[in-house]
Amino acid sequence: MHLGALFIASHVLTSGSVRETARRFQLSPSTVSTAIHNLETELAMKLTERASGELATLIASGRVLESLEPIMAAIGELGQWAGHAGPEIDEAWASRIPVKIVTMERFLEVADQGSINRAARRLRLGQPQLSLQLANLEKFMSHRLFERRAQGSVLTEEGRRAYQIFMAISQAWNDLKSSADERYRRTARSLRIGSIIPTGSESWVARCLGTVVSEWNLRRNNNAISLVSMTADDLREALKSGRIDVAILDSVFGLESFRHRELLQTDMVVIAPPDSTETSVADLVAGHAICMPSPRTGLGHAAMAFSYERAPNRRRRGQDITAADSLPVIVDLVANHGYVSFLGRVSAMPIADKVRIVDLDEHLPMSYHVAFNHRKAAADACTVIIEAAARITSETVARTITPTDAGARETAA
Numbered sequence: 001m002h003l004g005a006l007f008i009a010s011h012v013l014t015s016g017s018v019r020e021t022a023r024r025f026q027l028s029p030s031t032v033s034t035a036i037h038n039l040e041t042e043l044a045m046k047l048t049e050r051a052s053g054e055l056a057t058l059i060a061s062g063r064v065l066e067s068l069e070p071i072m073a074a075i076g077e078l079g080q081w082a083g084h085a086g087p088e089i090d091e092a093w094a095s096r097i098p099v100k101i102v103t104m105e106r107f108l109e110v111a112d113q114g115s116i117n118r119a120a121r122r123l124r125l126g127q128p129q130l131s132l133q134l135a136n137l138e139k140f141m142s143h144r145l146f147e148r149r150a151q152g153s154v155l156t157e158e159g160r161r162a163y164q165i166f167m168a169i170s171q172a173w174n175d176l177k178s179s180a181d182e183r184y185r186r187t188a189r190s191l192r193i194g195s196i197i198p199t200g201s202e203s204w205v206a207r208c209l210g211t212v213v214s215e216w217n218l219r220r221n222n223n224a225i226s227l228v229s230m231t232a233d234d235l236r237e238a239l240k241s242g243r244i245d246v247a248i249l250d251s252v253f254g255l256e257s258f259r260h261r262e263l264l265q266t267d268m269v270v271i272a273p274p275d276s277t278e279t280s281v282a283d284l285v286a287g288h289a290i291c292m293p294s295p296r297t298g299l300g301h302a303a304m305a306f307s308y309e310r311a312p313n314r315r316r317r318g319q320d321i322t323a324a325d326s327l328p329v330i331v332d333l334v335a336n337h338g339y340v341s342f343l344g345r346v347s348a349m350p351i352a353d354k355v356r357i358v359d360l361d362e363h364l365p366m367s368y369h370v371a372f373n374h375r376k377a378a379a380d381a382c383t384v385i386i387e388a389a390a391r392i393t394s395e396t397v398a399r400t401i402t403p404t405d406a407g408a409r410e411t412a413a
């Protein structure tokens with residue numbers, strides 16, 4: 001990592017803008033973007049993300065900025081020493097400092113060893129390579145940093161000042177990196193499971209994930225589990241990029257390149273307000289506003305297509321149809337605000353006490369799937385997830401069968 005790139009990245013995290021930083025330092029936006037990307041790579045963490053075309057800094061960026069403060073102060077001291085700072089540092093110069101932190105650490109090693117030969121052996125570098133790096137550093141600093149003597153290399157007065165500055169930078173960087181390295185080790189050990197968004201704590205998805213975590217930990221598995229919920233589109237992208245190892249999805253679309261298994265089958269139903277009286281889907285859709293999962297979800301894509309085909313013309317123009325990627329919000333809108341929506345039957349049954357479940361006029365099958373990567377732990381987790389889903393959904397069905405229903409089935413048998 002170059003000092004100049006750290007200076008650029010620090011300003012991006014402060015200003016929250018790549019373009020403003022590029023204009024201020026007279027750099028191309030691609031150079032600024034590369035600097036922040038390199039810092040994220042070095043620290044193994046996301047510091048920014050794009051939102052509606054704009055750069056947004058994440059919460060973690062605040063902690064990183066604090067850790068970068070000693071380095072920014074040292075760069076300011078470096079600029080004063082090199083004659084590139086008055087009351088304030090020459091930002092154009094600071095953003096172009098080509099010196100790498102590893103080069104400064106090699107300088108520190110030579111100073112500590114008092115010999116280029118000994119330092120080269122400890123660093124497992126060739127002496128000519130190390131000597132060239134020191135010469136380039138002296139050229140950039142416009143100061144002679146070492147006196148070469150028969151018994152070794154001794155710091156000059158300017159070298160002693162450089163030593164203090166470089167030591168401050170090295171210590172601050174290593175402190176920042178050590179926390180990143182530990183975070184990377186924790187991430188590498190963890191099994192990351194992503195799922196579609198549960199309808200609530202009583203949903204089969206939430207209960208299934210809870211069962212997986214409990215059983216996984218009881219087995220004292222070496223891989224800790226971390227969980228995240230997102231839309232089907234985001235789950236596929238996260239699985240593809242390696243950000244998650246296992247994904248529970250409400251669609252098989254886009255899983256051709258992944259290992260995947262069917263989790264369970266169900267069908268789509270309408271959920272309506274508990275006090276509604278309409279008996280047909282057409283009347284429900286005509287008489288109530290609609291809120292459903294967005295097309296970024298498998299369920300939302302199917303439900304949107306179904307409702308558009310059967311809704312009055314005004315709804316085909318998108319009026320009264322709200323898309324939301326929060327299933328708890330959708331359930332609340334249906335239960336308390338007079339909306340109707342669409343869910344898989346297996347997701348609707350646990351909330352039957354809050355909403356009315358109405359069958360469609362035609363059977364519309366749905367299936368849920370679990371996809372996973374090459375890790376053995378991911379395949380093991382899939383087995384647990386499938387077993388848990390089968391057990392939980394069968395329990396839900398048993399609870400919702402009334403004594404009358406059970407008697408009717410016995411008579412039919």
